[in-house]
Amino acid sequence: MRGPVRRLAGAALAAAALLLGGCAALPQDVLAPHGTVARMELGLIERSLGIMVGVAAAVYIPLAYILLRYRERPGDGRAPGTSEGNTLLEGVWTVLPFVLLVVLALPTFRDTFRLATLPSGPAVDVTVVGHQWWWEFDYPAYGIVTADEMHIPAGAVIDITLRSADVIHAFWVPTLAGKQDAIPGLDLHMWLEADRPGVYPGQCAEFCGLSHALMRFDVVAQSPAAFQSWVSGMQHPVTAPQSSLAAEGEVLFAQLGCAGCHTIQGTSAQGKVGPNLTGIGSRRVIVAGALANNPADLGQWLHDPASIIPGTVMPSFPNLNGSQLQAITAYLEGLRV
Ligand code: HEC
Ligand SMILES: [Cu+2]
Known part of the structure; x- marks a missing residue:
């Protein structure tokens, strides 16, 4: 193949790979909503996309036709005549965009107000606090606090109060709801709902420092019964060491600060600087989802936290030996629930 052809073929292959890559099952896909709020927002995306595609087609298809039909042909000696001003056409392309913008604005206003208003009926209150670089989830009505995994009952309205402990973060679970900032000194509100039990990944969506990209979390939606049993587990967690090794660990936990x-x-x-560790043994993930919850990963975290989360507030304990x-x-x- 010659140079330009090869380059073109290469570019086509790369484009195909990118397009096909988009076919994989993506856990943070705004186009595959799993809750009321995300569905409402997708509706707005689809409506504006539909209008844009319609306008583009109405402009580009006649344009292509005119370019082909009236192109210069061999032997066309004459310059084309000019025409200026067409009241009907100008009227159409002034009024039509206005109508389209109104068509777009009305449902946008309607949904903006709907999203800003908590639906009536019972709701589960969760206060979400962004920290550099982890998320805290407080359930004031139940008196429990956790991190990394936000448990919610599926099918229920979750009334979220967003706060930040340090800088601006943004709370985003793409399959459940759009982004909302967490701003220091300000309480912001949003609500969401998950249709079915499942694990919905989320992440911080506002650059908040060195390890912003690692500030992830999961929303764990459970059946109402499973959620209730998680709540009572967190209220009455296992805290007694289950082995003599664990008992040594309990002593070290106190000694090392x-x-x-x-x-x-x-x-x-009762420290409040880092995540609440109640029931941490029962979590799927730890350290803002950067590590799985198993002894090897946990050991790695304690040995050198900054190697996992650069810039973390958690100090390293380099003098700890293997045992x-x-x-x-x-x-x-x-520590289980
Ligand atoms: C100066 C405060 C501080 C001290 C002391 C400290 N930590 Fe941490 N710890 C943190 C912070 C902050 C995080 C969150 C790190 C992140 O995700 O960026 C954390 C995270 C953790 C996590 C992961 C928690 C989660 O929700 O996934 C574990 C486990 C942990 N620390 C255990 C310990 C142990 C054991 C010690 C003592 C050997 C200790 N920490 C000492 C501040 C501290
Ligand atoms: Cu952040």
């Missing part, structure tokens, strides 16, 4: 930053409900650990790490890990993994 972990309790100064972390709370474990039902123990003397001490194992003891703390055993203690934390035993």
